[in-house]
Amino acid sequence: MLNKDIVEIIKADDKFYHFNHAFDPYYINWVDVARFFMYDFISNVELIGPKGKINIPTSKDGVQDKSFVINKLNENHSFVISNFKNINNQTLQLHDEFCNCYANNTVDFHLYGGLTESSHAFPAHNDLASNYIIQLDGECEWTIYQEQATYDEALNYKTQPENELNVSYETILKPGDMLYLPSGKYHKCKPLGKRLSLS
Numbered sequence: 001m002l003n004k005d006i007v008e009i010i011k012a013d014d015k016f017y018h019f020n021h022a023f024d025p026y027y028i029n030w031v032d033v034a035r036f037f038m039y040d041f042i043s044n045v046e047l048i049g050p051k052g053k054i055n056i057p058t059s060k061d062g063v064q065d066k067s068f069v070i071n072k073l074n075e076n077h078s079f080v081i082s083n084f085k086n087i088n089n090q091t092l093q094l095h096d097e098f099c100n101c102y103a104n105n106t107v108d109f110h111l112y113g114g115l116t117e118s119s120h121a122f123p124a125h126n127d128l129a130s131n132y133i134i135q136l137d138g139e140c141e142w143t144i145y146q147e148q149a150t151y152d153e154a155l156n157y158k159t160q161p162e163n164e165l166n167v168s169y170e171t172i173l174k175p176g177d178m179l180y181l182p183s184g185k186y187h188k189c190k191p192l193g194k195r196l197s198l199s
Helices: 004-013 030-038 066-074 089-101 151-155
Strands: 017-019 045-049 052-054 078-082 110-114 131-137 140-148 167-173 178-181 185-191 195-198
Touching (some): 004 017, 030 066
Antiparallel strands (some): 017 178, 045 052, 078 110, 131 178
């Protein structure tokens, strides 16, 4: 499932990489997403609106308001589901493979999705975690910037206006393509239609 030769190349350099046809995208699909949202109780969901993350009403025991989430998805908000490793046997296997490659690090899966090309996405930003981005369904336009935040800047989520960033690389990810973004690397994703991606 996971090409360990690719992982070893990435670990040796820890710089930005783009691989075409690196992954079988059909291990996770919209049926898995529908199954997740059919649970009586949902958690670990974030919504992305026109101004970034929005608050989801939650009960005292941490259960999120599913009807609120569904309504927002129908209003072109995108979703992020964290801790997505348990959705099927394939994701569990892939998670185990990443854990074996990164034995001393925490590995988490985030599933990103939106129903239309106008689904909202994060503006240019950096992440503290190093990220593998695997396109599962649809296409997304990715912009990678030259700038890279230091660990302390990324830890404190230092932002930078997009007009102050310099474009280093632009591409369109198609199902099965994969990006690797080292910690602190500024980037932006623009959905080009209904899409799913795993981070």
